[in-house]
Amino acid sequence: MNKEPAGRGERHAWLRLLVERVNPGVIAEFGCGTGAVLETLHASFPQSTIIGVDKSEERLREVVHKRLARVIPILSDISQRSFMPGSFDTILFVGSLHEVFSCLGKENVERSLEMGYRVLRSGGVALIQDFLKPGGKKAQLTCRNKGVEERFLRFVREFRGRKVKAERMEGGFLVDIADGVEFISKYRSSTEEDWEEEMAETHFFFTQDEYKDVAEQIGFSVEETRGLTKSPEWWSEVSRDLVFEPKSAYRWVHLVLRKS
Ligand SMILES: C[S@@+](CC[C@H](N)C(=O)[O-])C[C@H]1O[C@@H](n2cnc3c(N)ncnc32)[C@H](O)[C@@H]1O
Structure with a gap:
């Protein structure tokens, strides 16, 4: 969902x-x-x-x-x-x-x-x-606080739709654009159950x-x-x-x- x-x-x-x-x-x-x-x-x-x-x-x-x-x-x-x-x-x-x-x-x-x-x-x-x-190009994603960064690293480990690669760079992470928008579409899951569901679902x-x-x-x-x-x-x-x-x-x- x-x-x-x-x-x-x-x-x-x-x-x-x-x-x-x-x-x-x-x-x-x-x-x-x-x-x-x-x-x-x-x-x-x-x-x-x-x-x-x-x-x-x-x-x-x-x-x-x-x-x-x-x-x-x-x-x-x-x-x-x-x-x-x-x-x-x-x-x-x-x-x-x-x-x-x-x-x-x-x-x-x-x-x-x-x-x-x-x-x-x-x-x-x-x-x-x-x-x-979106097409396969790379984009920079910058998390503004520790909580969002922890969520992002958890997304990289747990998203089952495809393998997510994130390269640390100055000021943020270099990611595939599709993975960046996928994270944005689900990072605000309010409960653990929602998060689990989202990790199994591919939006883009x-x-x-x-x-x-x-x-x-x-x-x-x-x-x-x-x-x-x-x-x-x-x-x-x-x-x-x-x-x-x-x-x-x-x-x-x-x-x-x-x-x-
Ligand atoms: C994100 S909701 C969208 C609901 C509605 N179309 C809307 O825009 O408000 C997707 C809906 O598709 C249903 N759905 C997903 N796979 C389905 C399937 N194979 N057969 C029937 N319904 C399905 C889900 O149960 C869910 O209610």
Whole structure:
């Protein structure tokens, strides 16, 4: 589960980007969690039926408690085939594919997107927002206090997503940019249990080209790709703890795919 420091303005703006590209009708969100995106869809598309799919019964129970009249929660694994072909006008994956990658591997990200392609009607749209892995260049990370530095060294030892290499240099550490943003996305885990969970989960899993290649191999045409950056307020909170450049390396992808 992604527990990056709370974003303020950007979540709303990112949801608006999704709403702008939805084809109303029958809409499914794969990996809906407790229903934040479902609430926006429900309010924005009063004529639509909205299916929220998640593997967590606990989270779906919260969706049920929201009492959204046209939202149907379904307990299912999104890498499996649970729906009839051509069922949906729009499908969304918002912050769910990095979890599929972390728990089930790359091939199941592909299977989830294949499942999505299959259940879309011709002309239907698939919307993806998730972490965007930056290119492989190095960056300097400077921790502003001992506590953050200890967290970073623990991240280097314990992160299981890939081997992290950090070279000590004057004023900080030299790291792969992808590892730097991965650390920033999880260093504020508030409990030991959260930290353990984060060490098993990879947030920044696909580059823009990897997202596009997988989508095109499945048969989607890519209509739009954008990198979404965090707000200045978010960065000013992070900057109290550490210095990292370039900040533009910390992005989410916004992908609009079409089934022709
Ligand atoms: C970070 S949450 C995002 C929730 C929601 N989309 C949002 O943006 O608020 C990711 C969700 O994906 C779900 N998920 C992860 N892997 C899944 C899988 N294989 N099948 C179904 N749901 C999955 C998790 O249970 C979790 O609720």
